[in-house]
Amino acid sequence: MxxxxxxxxxxxxxxxxxxxxxxxxxxxxxxxxxxxxxxxxxxxxxxxxxxxxxxxxxxxxxxxKIAHLPQELSFNSNVRLKEFVVGLNSEIIELDKRIDKINNMLSKVESEKKQFKLLDELEEIQYKKDKINILKLEINAEKIMKGLGFEDTDFIKNINNFSGGWKMRAELSRLLVLKPEILLLDE
Incomplete structure (x- = not known):
């Protein structure tokens, strides 16, 4: 390997x-x-x-796939624990932006031909988003977080509100969700 x-x-x-x-x-x-x-x-x-x-x-x-959990973490993330662990990655964010943009354009376009074209594009984007399968990812992330000691009520807490040790567990959860073949753990 x-x-x-x-x-x-x-x-x-x-x-x-x-x-x-x-x-x-x-x-x-x-x-x-x-x-x-x-x-x-x-x-x-x-x-x-x-x-x-x-x-x-x-x-x-x-x-x-190699994942690395460093000895020291620097968090500058203003998201909830579950969002952090699931890693609403840039691809999902971009797809959501495109969906919003197309929905906005749909409300302004009068030509039926242009509307159909936008609807086709919207369907294609939704297909890409479905392929990522966010629900399955979230269920897996919750199992991992619970296995590392988090409670259901922790999932909605801001990541910055956790202590250093719990932030380390959050980062480990995030890495495990990625399903790496090699996991490098530093202390």
């Missing part, structure tokens, strides 16, 4: 890693153990492509 070949990393003239080769296969569970400052977080950042190696290669299977 992921193969590291002679991976090296230097930071500000200091050697962090030298010539690491490793293969991570499906269903492997790997723990990195080391002192503070020994490079565990940096190594995970390499795997998630936050950092770039000085030398060597990282190759992975095509379409491999």
């Amino acid at each position: 992921i193969k590291l070949n002679n991976l090296s990393l230097d930071f500000a003239g200091n050697v962090i890693f030298r010539n690491i080769s490793l293969q991570i296969n499906k269903s492997d569970r790997i723990g990195l153990i080391g002192n503070n400052g020994s490079g565990k977080t940096t190594f995970l950042n390499l795997l998630s492509k936050i950092n770039i190696p000085t030398d060597g290669t990282i190759s992975k299977d095509n379409n491999l």
Whole structure:
């Protein structure tokens, strides 16, 4: 799944890693153990492509989904927990904007031909949105959140109202909803 070949990393003239080769296969569970400052977080950042190696290669299977839960989170999101976890992604937001725009245009267009064209476009957009299957996504997200200790009443709370530990659980929930094949957890 992921193969590291002679991976090296230097930071500000200091050697962090030298010539690491490793293969991570499906269903492997790997723990990195080391002192503070020994490079565990940096190594995970390499795997998630936050950092770039000085030398060597990282190759992975095509379409491999990797999710990374960093050691520290910075939240600047003013949404409810459930929206955050489900991840009303930019694709859904764009589709909703197009639906609103077409509905607005429909109320102003008088030509039947143009109305039919707009209705066809609206149907196509709705089909794309249905394909994403938001309801199934929400049900799965709720199961995951409950499994991590959230209550039903938490789903409507603003994400910024949670403590750091609960925000970490929210982020983990969001990552699990994505169904990654590899999950990188930093402490």
